[in-house]
Amino acid sequence: MTELNKISMTLEQAQLVAKNLKDETRRLVKEDEFLAMDTWPVEKGEQAVLIALPDTEDVSKPLHEIKWRTGVPLQVEVDKQPFYYCPKCNQINPSNTLALTNICCCTGDRTNYTQAKQLIIVPLKIWKEKLLDITEAGAIAEGFENKVEFLKYIYGCYVNYKIHELKESDEGYKEAEQIRVQSRKALKKIMFHDEIVDGLWNPGVWGIKFKLEEL
Numbered sequence: 001m002t003e004l005n006k007i008s009m010t011l012e013q014a015q016l017v018a019k020n021l022k023d024e025t026r027r028l029v030k031e032d033e034f035l036a037m038d039t040w041p042v043e044k045g046e047q048a049v050l051i052a053l054p055d056t057e058d059v060s061k062p063l064h065e066i067k068w069r070t071g072v073p074l075q076v077e078v079d080k081q082p083f084y085y086c087p088k089c090n091q092i093n094p095s096n097t098l099a100l101t102n103i104c105c106c107t108g109d110r111t112n113y114t115q116a117k118q119l120i121i122v123p124l125k126i127w128k129e130k131l132l133d134i135t136e137a138g139a140i141a142e143g144f145e146n147k148v149e150f151l152k153y154i155y156g157c158y159v160n161y162k163i164h165e166l167k168e169s170d171e172g173y174k175e176a177e178q179i180r181v182q183s184r185k186a187l188k189k190i191m192f193h194d195e196i197v198d199g200l201w202n203p204g205v206w207g208i209k210f211k212l213e214e215l
């Protein structure tokens with residue numbers, strides 16, 4: 001079996017996916033990432049996010065690496081470990097403990113274990129949008145109650161932790177602080193259904209719609 005590309009998720013996200021309560025994910029667009037459509041190296045109709053690699057003298061090396069591709073499975077990882085879930089009891093798997101044993105004894109019969117499954121998703125559609133453009137339906141597809149809850153979560157992942165990791169004297173602190181202020185303002189606008197104005201933290205994000213891999 002060829003090794004699958006990986007996609008990392010938090011434990012909460014992986015649990016929602018395993019329970020079929022989440023079928024979209026959004027990731028910040030990084031520098032040098034772009035969407036390939038109807039051009040090399042993807043097939044017509046296929047979509048893939050490519051990462052441009054540094055220029056190299058070696059012509060055998062590709063200039064781009066494919067990160068995600070529609071129809072091509074991705075292995076979900078939590079803390080760099082594959083995420084396992086039990087297909088029988090749909091065990092929530094509180095700390096990804098199934099990754100250690102690979103079996104679940106949910107039947108109550110200690111001799112009758114269920115083989116846990118690796119969580120693998122298949123991208124169906126990939127697109128680019130602005131973070132604040134997510135619709136209420138999009139937030140629900142992400143596994144959240146609404147757009148506000150989704151944004152709070154994103155800020156937790158990308159904004160708040162950064163500030164906590166930096167000291168005031170560190171390079172990047174000022175910028176991180178700026179982003180925090182601008183993301184708070186954005187959240188307020190969304191909460192009160194105000195118009196989104198320039199200057200708010202509103203980065204580009206990749207959206208991925210996916211399904212669970214049926215093995």
Ligand SMILES: [Zn+2]
Nearest residue numbers: 086089104106
């Ligand atoms: Zn089970």
